[in-house]
Amino acid sequence: MDFSFDARTEELRGRLLAFMDEFVYPAEAVFAEQRASGIDPWSPPPVVQELKAAARERGLWNLFLPGENGAGLTNLQYAPLAEITGHSPHLAPPALNCAAPDTGNMEVLSEFGSDEQRKTWLEPLLAGEIxxxxxxxxxxxxxxxxxxxxxxxxxxxxxxxxxxxxxxxxxxxxxxxxxxxxxxxxxxxxxxxxxxxxxxxxxxxxxxxxxxxxxxxxxxxxxxxxxxxxxxxxxxxxxxxxxxxEGGGFAIAQARLGPGRIHHCMRAIGIAERAVELMCRRAASRVAFGKPIAAQGVVQEWIADSRVEIEQLRLLVLKTAWLMDTVGNRGAHTEIQSIKIATPLAVQRIVDRAIQTHGAAGVSQDTPLAELWAQVRTLRLADGPDEVHKRSLARRELKKYTV
Amino acid sequence: MDFSFDARTEELRGRLLAFMDEFVYPAEAVFAEQRASGIDPWSPPPVVQELKAAARERGLWNLFLPGENGAGLTNLQYAPLAEITGHSPHLAPPALNCAAPDTGNMEVLSEFGSDEQRKTWLEPLLAGEIxxxxxxxxxxxxxxxxxxxxxxxxxxxxxxxxxxxxxxxxxxxxxxxxxxxxxxxxxxxxxxxxxxxxxxxxxxxxxxxxxxxxxxxxxxxxxxxxxxxxxxxxxxxxxxxxxxxEGGGFAIAQARLGPGRIHHCMRAIGIAERAVELMCRRAASRVAFGKPIAAQGVVQEWIADSRVEIEQLRLLVLKTAWLMDTVGNRGAHTEIQSIKIATPLAVQRIVDRAIQTHGAAGVSQDTPLAELWAQVRTLRLADGPDEVHKRSLARRELKKYTV
Amino acid sequence: MDFSFDARTEELRGRLLAFMDEFVYPAEAVFAEQRASGIDPWSPPPVVQELKAAARERGLWNLFLPGENGAGLTNLQYAPLAEITGHSPHLAPPALNCAAPDTGNMEVLSEFGSDEQRKTWLEPLLAGEIxxxxxxxxxxxxxxxxxxxxxxxxxxxxxxxxxxxxxxxxxxxxxxxxxxxxxxxxxxxxxxxxxxxxxxxxxxxxxxxxxxxxxxxxxxxxxxxxxxxxxxxxxxxxxxxxxxxEGGGFAIAQARLGPGRIHHCMRAIGIAERAVELMCRRAASRVAFGKPIAAQGVVQEWIADSRVEIEQLRLLVLKTAWLMDTVGNRGAHTEIQSIKIATPLAVQRIVDRAIQTHGAAGVSQDTPLAELWAQVRTLRLADGPDEVHKRSLARRELKKYTV
Amino acid sequence: MDFSFDARTEELRGRLLAFMDEFVYPAEAVFAEQRASGIDPWSPPPVVQELKAAARERGLWNLFLPGENGAGLTNLQYAPLAEITGHSPHLAPPALNCAAPDTGNMEVLSEFGSDEQRKTWLEPLLAGEIxxxxxxxxxxxxxxxxxxxxxxxxxxxxxxxxxxxxxxxxxxxxxxxxxxxxxxxxxxxxxxxxxxxxxxxxxxxxxxxxxxxxxxxxxxxxxxxxxxxxxxxxxxxxxxxxxxxEGGGFAIAQARLGPGRIHHCMRAIGIAERAVELMCRRAASRVAFGKPIAAQGVVQEWIADSRVEIEQLRLLVLKTAWLMDTVGNRGAHTEIQSIKIATPLAVQRIVDRAIQTHGAAGVSQDTPLAELWAQVRTLRLADGPDEVHKRSLARRELKKYTV
Missing domain, CATH: 2.40.110.10 (Butyryl-CoA Dehydrogenase, subunit A, domain 2)
Structure with a gap:
C-alpha cells in the first residue's frame, strides 16, 4: 500500500498547476465578463478558445482518454488531474478538452465506434473542433x-x-x-x-x-x-x-458511466477544495463583532469538517480509480456506486458552508459558489438519483451475509 | 390553551383559500409565460395587476398591517393567512399587497412616519400604486x-x-x-x-x-x-x-424585523406545504422499477419527516405571533430569533427532498421547486446569518443559569 | 388560539415545582446512594416511599388519570405537569404515582376493567401500594x-x-x-x-x-x-x-398507547430541559484554553439549537394533548405518531450535547446524563420503532393528494 | 499509489482471521457467561487467558509494537490487523496482548524507558503477565x-x-x-x-x-x-x-497519542464492520408486515450509507498510518486529528443503525451492540473532545491561506 502519486502523475500535476496559475485563474474574470455580455448565450466565451490553444501546446490535452487516442493515462493517473480542473470547473475542463459530455462520447466512440465513426466524429472531437x-x-x-x-x-x-x-x-x-x-x-x-x-x-x-x-x-x-x-x-x-x-445500448451506457463518475467526483472534490479556500480567505478577512469570523468556533468547525470530509472522499475516489485499473469497471462496481453516493452530497454541504461564510455575496454572482452549488446538487440526480444506487449497493451488501 | 383559530381568522382563511383556487393557481402558468417572455424584466408581469384588483375587491388587501391603516389584524390572525400566500409566493403576496419589502416599509411609515411622509409615500403604497x-x-x-x-x-x-x-x-x-x-x-x-x-x-x-x-x-x-x-x-x-x-435607525430596524420574520417564516411554511404536496403527487404518479416511488421507504420517510417538521415549525411561529401580540416584540425576542433559526433551514431541507423526488425536473424551471429552494436558502442569510442569532440566543439561555 | 395555561394548570404547576424544589431534587443524592448500595436491586430505594407520602399529602397524586378515579385532569392539563416530573425522571413520576407502566395499566383497568378487577387491582394501584x-x-x-x-x-x-x-x-x-x-x-x-x-x-x-x-x-x-x-x-x-x-386486545393496546406517548414525550421534554440546564451550568463553570467553554461558538450553537428544538417539540406535544381532549385519540392519530417520531430523537441529541459538554463525567455515573440518554434512546424503539410510524404517517399524507 | 496490502500483512491477516474463526468467535459466549457470573468483577474472565496462550503460540502477539521488542510491524501493516481485532473488541485485543492502555504504556516504556524500567515493567507487560x-x-x-x-x-x-x-x-x-x-x-x-x-x-x-x-x-x-x-x-x-x-511529559503524551488513535480508530472500524454484519443478518431474517425488514428502503439506506462511510474511514486511517511511517507522527498531525474527529462519530452512527434494526434486543445484553456503542461514543471524548481537535485543525487550515 502506497499513497504517493507516481512520477508521471506528479509531473503532470506540476504542469497542470502551473497552467492553472498562469492561464486559468487569470482568465476567470474575463470569462465572467464575456459570459455576462451574453453575445452568444449558448457557446463558450472566446477566452476558452485561447485557453484550449495554450493547453494543447503544453501537452495538457485529452488527458482523460486512455489508450493511443488520448493521453494514455490510467484512471488513477488522471483522477488527481481531474481534481485540479475542478478548481475552475467552467474553464479548465473545456480548456483541456476534458469536459463532459464530450469526454464520455469520445470514450464511447474510441471503444465501440466503427472506423468510419471514429474518423468522422472522434477525430474532430479529439481535436477540440466540434x-x-x-x-x-x-x-x-x-x-x-x-x-x-x-x-x-x-x-x-x-x-x-x-x-x-x-x-x-x-x-x-x-x-x-x-x-x-x-x-x-x-x-x-x-x-x-x-x-x-x-x-x-x-x-x-x-x-x-x-x-x-x-x-x-x-x-x-x-x-x-x-x-x-x-x-x-x-x-x-x-x-x-x-x-x-443492436441491443448493446445498455452495456455501452454502463461502460460510459464508470469513468464518467470518477471524473465528476474528482472535479467535485476540486470544487470542494476551491470552496474551502474561499471560505478560509473570507473568514480570515471579514470582521464582525470585533474579530474576524475565522475566530468563530462554528466557522472553525465548518472548516475542519470540510477538510476531514474531503480527505476521505478523495481517497475513496482514488481507490476506485485504482480498482478500475486493476480489476476493471465491473470489479469496481460497489466503489463506483459509493463515490457517486458520497461525493456530491458531501461537496454540496461543503460549498453550502462556504456560501454561508460569505453572507449575501455567497448566493450572488460575485462569487462562484452559488453556481458551483447548483452544479454539484444536480450530480445527486445525474445518471440516477442517489437513492437508486444506495438500494442496489445495499442489496449486494446483504448478499454477503445471506446465501 | 387553545389551538383553534378565531372566527375572523377562519373566515379570512376561507376567503383567501377560495381566492387562491379561483385566481392565483390558475394564474401561475400565465405568470410563468409572461415572465419568460421577458418584456419588462424588472417588473411584475401584467397578470399580477389583475390579481391585485381581484384581491382588493374581495377585501384581501393589506392584511399584514395592524391598526387603522391596514386590515387591523393581530400577528396571530395574519400568520395563517401569510402561510397560505406562501403556497404561491411569487403571486399571492403581491396580489394582496402583502409583499416584502413594501410590507416592512409600510409598517415603518405607519408607525414612525410624519404626516407628510405618510401622505406622500404610505398612501400610494397602501393603494398598491407604487x-x-x-x-x-x-x-x-x-x-x-x-x-x-x-x-x-x-x-x-x-x-x-x-x-x-x-x-x-x-x-x-x-x-x-x-x-x-x-x-x-x-x-x-x-x-x-x-x-x-x-x-x-x-x-x-x-x-x-x-x-x-x-x-x-x-x-x-x-x-x-x-x-x-x-x-x-x-x-x-x-x-x-x-x-x-436622528439616532433612531437601529431601533426602527429592530421594530421592522419582528413582523418581517413572522411573515417570512409563515410564507416559508406555506412553501413547505406546497413542496410536500408536489412531492406526494410526484411520488404517487412516477413509476420506477415496477412501482410508484411513493412505495419506496426512503420517500415515505421524507414525507413523514417533512410533515412532522412542518407541524412543529408552524406552532412555534404561531406562538411567536401570539407573544408579539400579548407581550410585545421585545418580550418575544427569543422566539423571534428561534423561528428565524429554525424555519428556513427546515423548509430548505423539505424543498430539497421534493426536488430529489422530481429528478431532473426538480432542479429545472418546470417545477417551482428550485426557485423556491433558492429563495428559502437565502433567508438563512437575510437580516443576519443564522449563526449570529444562535449566538445571541445562547447567551440569553446561559444567563438563566448564571448570575 | 391561546398559548397560556389555564388556571388549574398554573396552580398545579406551581405546587409541583415547589414540591420538586423542596423534596425531589434534595432526594436525588440520597436516591443515588441508596441505589448504589444495592440492597434490594429490583425495588425503588426507600426514599421513594417517603416522597410518595409527601406528594399524596400535597394532592400531587394520580395526576395522569382522567375521570373520577384520578385527578380528573385533561391531557392538556396533565402534559406540562408530566414535563416537570421529567426533570427528575427516576424520582418524580413514582413519587406522584405517575410512573409507567402502572399509569397505562391503571388507565386500562379504569376504562375496560370489570368492577371486580377494579376493586382487586386498580384500587391498590391507585393507592400506590402495589x-x-x-x-x-x-x-x-x-x-x-x-x-x-x-x-x-x-x-x-x-x-x-x-x-x-x-x-x-x-x-x-x-x-x-x-x-x-x-x-x-x-x-x-x-x-x-x-x-x-x-x-x-x-x-x-x-x-x-x-x-x-x-x-x-x-x-x-x-x-x-x-x-x-x-x-x-x-x-x-x-x-x-x-x-x-375477547378479541379486544388490539383495541385496548391502541387506547393505551395514545396517553402513554404523550406522557413519555412530555417527560422526555423535561429531560431535555434538565440536560440544557446541566449543559449551561457546566459550560459556564468549566474553563479550557483560558476561557469558560460557554464562550466557545460550538457550545453556544448546541445550546441555541437545543432551546429551539425543545420549544417546537413542546408545542407539538401540547397541541396533540389538546386534540386528544377535543377530537379524541383517533382524531389525533397523526399528531400522536408525530410526537413519537420527533421527540425521542431530538431529546437524545440534546442529551448527547450535554454529555459532550461534560467530557468524561458525561458518560459516567456522576451526572444523570448517560442514564437519561439510554432511557430516551430506548423510546425510539418502545412500542414500535420510529420507522414503522413514519411509514404509516407517510401513507396517510400521500392519501391526501391521491384519490 | 497502490491500495493492496503487502505480503506480510496479507499473511498475518490470513492467520489472524483464522484465529478469530477458530478461537475468538467461539469464545464469545463463554466470555459473556463468565463475565455475567461476576466472580472476579475487575479482571478478564478465565477464557481470555486461554486465548492469550493460543495467540502467542501462533505468533499473533504484540503485533502493535514496532521495533525489536514487538512484532516489528509498521503502522500500515498493523492497522488492518487492529481492525480485525475490532470485530470482537473485548476478546481479541487482550488475547493478542494488544489491548489499551497496555499498548500505549509499552510504547512509552519501549521508547522512553530506562533499561531498568524496561526490565522491571516492560518485560512482564510484553509477556502478558501483568x-x-x-x-x-x-x-x-x-x-x-x-x-x-x-x-x-x-x-x-x-x-x-x-x-x-x-x-x-x-x-x-x-x-x-x-x-x-x-x-x-x-x-x-x-x-x-x-x-x-x-x-x-x-x-x-x-x-x-x-x-x-x-x-x-x-x-x-x-x-x-x-x-x-x-x-x-x-x-x-x-x-x-x-x-x-523532567518536563518531557507533554511530549511523551503526544508521542503516545498518535499510535493510540490509529489503534482506536482501526478497532472502531472493525466494530463498524461487525455492526454491519449483525444489521444485515438481522434485517434478512426478521419479518415484519409480511416481508423481511431487509426489504425496507430505510434499512437498505442504512446499510448502504454504512458501507460507504466505512470505506472512506478505513482509507483515511490507512493513509494516516502510511504517513506516520513515512513522514513521522508530526508530519501526520493533521491526519491523526482527522481520524480522531471522523471515526468515532461515524462508527457510533453505524452501530446505532444496527441497534435500531434489532429493536429491543439492540439495546440489551443479548447483542454486543449497545456495549459497543457506549465504547465508541466514549472515544469522542477520550484524549480530548472532538471539538478541541477540530479547532486546532481549522487553525492550521486557515494558515494555509493567510500569511
Missing part, C-alpha cells in the same frame, strides 16, 4: 430505470428511424455541437437490458428539434452548451450510425 | 453587526447628504419603485446603537445610481423588482425625509 | 406488528391458559409487582386486529417464570423494577381475568 | 488542555512525591494492574508544554487509593480492568521512576 451531446434522459419516465426508456429507434431498410423526446441533453444548445449519441429502444420485446441501442444523430438532421435550454437553479449553463430538450420526429440516420451492436 | 425598497445591507461589511454600517447620512443645512453603497436592495430594480428607506450613520461617535438613522430617498433623486441586479443562485427575481446594488453619491434629501428621529 | 407490569413485547417476533404475537391465551373451561415468552416487561422484576396485563392471541384465525386479547395474570401464578432483567445500555433500571424476560407455561387464570372482551 | 494503567485525565479540570493538570509531582531528595486525583484510569481496577504511568506537573512555572512529567507509580505504593470504577453508560468495563478514580496522597517513588526527562 462538440457533442449525449441524449439519454427523458422527461416522461424515471430514466434511472433503463427499461423505462420510451424513445424508439426502428430499423427501416438501411436506416434507423428515431422518435422520442429527451431532455437535459447537455451541450446540445451549442451550435457547435454537431453530433448526438442517442439512446433508444430497438427491440422492446428483448430482455430488459438488451432492448436498447445507441445511434449517432447529427444535430442538424431533419426531424431534430432542439427546443429549449433547461435551467438548473436558474442557471442555463450556456457556456457549456446548456441542457437541451430535444424532440426527435422521424429522424433518419444510416444503419452505419449504430454504435456497437 | 413600490418601495429598503436599503440596509452593504457589500463591504458584515451588516449583521449594525455598528459596521459605512453609509453616511450627514446633515447639511436643511438637507441630509447620503453617501454609500448598498446591495440586495430588494425591489429597487423595478422602475415603479419610487422610494427607498436608507439606513446610514448620522453620528458615528454616538453609542453603538444610536449612530444610525433612516431617511427616505426617492429612487430618482440625483446621485442615486441603481447599478445592477444581484442574482440569487442564478435567479434575478425580476418579477418582484430584483435585488439592486445601489450607489449613493452626494444624494441630497430634505431633513423632513428623516424617518423618526 | 406495582404492575404490561407484558406485550416478545423476543422472537417484530412486536410492532401485532399480527406477529405468538403468545397464546386459550380458553379451557372457566379458565384461560397462557403460554408464551415476553421480554422488556418493565417493572416485573420488582417483587412488589403483583399483577401483569398479558397480551396474547385468543383466536389466531380471526381477522388481523381481532385475534388478540388481554388477561390479568398475577405475578405469583404457577407457571409464571420471571427469568432475568434485560439491560438497557448496561443499566438494569432496577429502581423501577427492571425489564423482565418472563416465560408463561400453562399459566391458568379464571375467565374473569379477561380485560374487556 | 497489566498497567495510564493516569492522565482529572475530574476537576478540562484535561484536553495539558496546562490545566493539577496533579503535582514534586522532587524531594531521591524521590518524587505525587499528589493528585485522576479518573478514567482505565485498567486500574484490575488487581493484576501493577504499574501506572502518572502525568503531573513537576514545574508549574515552566513554559506551557514543559511543566509536565511522567512517573511510574506501582499500584500498591503507599498513598495510592484506587477508589471506585467509573461507569460508561452503565457498563463498568470490568473485564478490562474498569476505569478507576485514583487518589494519590504523598505517594513517593524513587527518581529512577521518572519516564524520560
Amino acid at each position: 462538440r457533442s451531446a449525449f441524449a439519454m434522459t427523458e422527461p416522461e419516465v424515471a430514466s434511472s430505470d433503463a427499461a423505462n426508456i420510451e424513445t424508439r429507434i426502428e430499423r427501416d431498410g438501411d436506416e434507423y428511424v428515431v422518435n422520442g423526446r429527451k431532455w437535459f441533453t447537455s451541450g446540445a444548445m451549442n451550435p457547435n455541437c454537431r453530433i448526438m449519441i442517442v439512446m433508444g429502444k430497438t427491440d422492446p420485446s428483448a430482455e430488459r437490458h438488451r432492448q436498447q441501442s445507441m445511434v449517432l444523430v447529427p444535430r442538424d438532421a431533419p426531424g431534430v428539434d432542439v427546443r429549449r435550454g433547461m435551467r438548473v437553479f436558474g442557471y442555463d449553463d450556456g457556456d457549456h452548451g446548456g441542457h437541451a430538450e430535444v424532440v426527435f420526429t422521424d429522424v433518419r440516420v444510416p444503419v452505419a450510425n449504430l454504435v456497437g451492436e | 413600490r418601495s425598497a429598503f436599503a440596509m445591507t452593504e457589500p463591504e461589511v458584515a451588516s449583521s453587526d449594525a455598528a459596521n454600517i459605512e453609509t453616511r447620512i450627514e446633515r447639511d443645512g436643511d438637507e441630509y447628504v447620503v453617501n454609500g453603497r448598498k446591495w440586495f436592495t430588494s425591489g429597487a430594480m423595478n422602475p415603479n419603485c419610487r422610494i427607498m428607506i436608507v439606513m446610514g450613520k448620522t453620528d458615528p461617535s454616538a453609542e453603538r446603537h444610536r449612530q444610525q438613522s433612516m431617511v427616505l430617498v426617492p429612487r430618482d433623486a440625483p446621485g442615486v445610481d441603481v447599478r445592477r441586479g444581484m442574482r440569487v443562485f442564478g435567479y434575478d427575481d425580476g418579477d418582484h423588482g430584483g435585488h439592486a446594488e445601489v450607489v449613493f453619491t452626494d444624494v441630497r434629501v430634505p431633513v423632513a425625509n428623516l424617518v423618526g428621529e | 406495582r404492575s407490569a404490561f407484558a406485550m413485547t416478545e423476543p422472537e417476533v417484530a412486536s410492532s406488528d401485532a399480527a406477529n404475537i405468538e403468545t397464546r391465551i386459550e380458553r379451557d373451561g372457566d379458565e384461560y391458559v397462557v403460554n408464551g415468552r415476553k421480554w422488556f416487561t418493565s417493572g416485573a422484576m420488582n417483587p412488589n409487582c403483583r399483577i401483569m396485563i398479558v397480551m396474547g392471541k385468543t383466536d389466531p384465525s380471526a381477522e388481523r386486529h381481532r385475534q388478540q386479547s388481554m388477561v390479568l395474570v398475577p405475578r405469583d401464578a404457577p407457571g409464571v417464570d420471571v427469568r432475568r432483567g434485560m439491560r438497557v445500555f448496561g443499566y438494569d433500571d432496577g429502581d423501577h423494577g427492571g425489564h423482565a424476560e418472563v416465560v408463561f407455561t400453562d399459566v391458568r387464570v379464571p375467565v374473569a381475568n379477561l380485560v374487556g372482551e | 497489566r498497567s494503567a495510564f493516569a492522565m485525565t482529572e475530574p476537576e479540570v478540562a484535561s484536553s488542555d495539558a496546562a490545566n493538570i493539577e496533579t503535582r509531582i514534586e522532587r524531594d531528595g531521591d524521590e518524587y512525591v505525587v499528589n493528585g486525583r485522576k479518573w478514567f484510569t482505565s485498567g486500574a481496577m484490575n488487581p493484576n494492574c501493577r504499574i501506572m504511568i502518572v502525568m503531573g506537573k513537576t514545574d508549574p512555572s515552566a513554559e506551557r508544554h514543559r511543566q509536565q512529567s511522567m512517573v511510574l507509580v506501582p499500584r500498591d505504593a503507599p498513598g495510592v487509593d484506587v477508589r471506585r470504577g467509573m461507569r460508561v453508560f452503565g457498563y463498568d468495563d470490568g473485564d478490562h480492568g474498569g476505569h478507576a478514580e485514583v487518589v494519590f496522597t504523598d505517594v513517593r517513588v524513587p527518581v529512577a521512576n521518572l519516564v524520560g526527562e
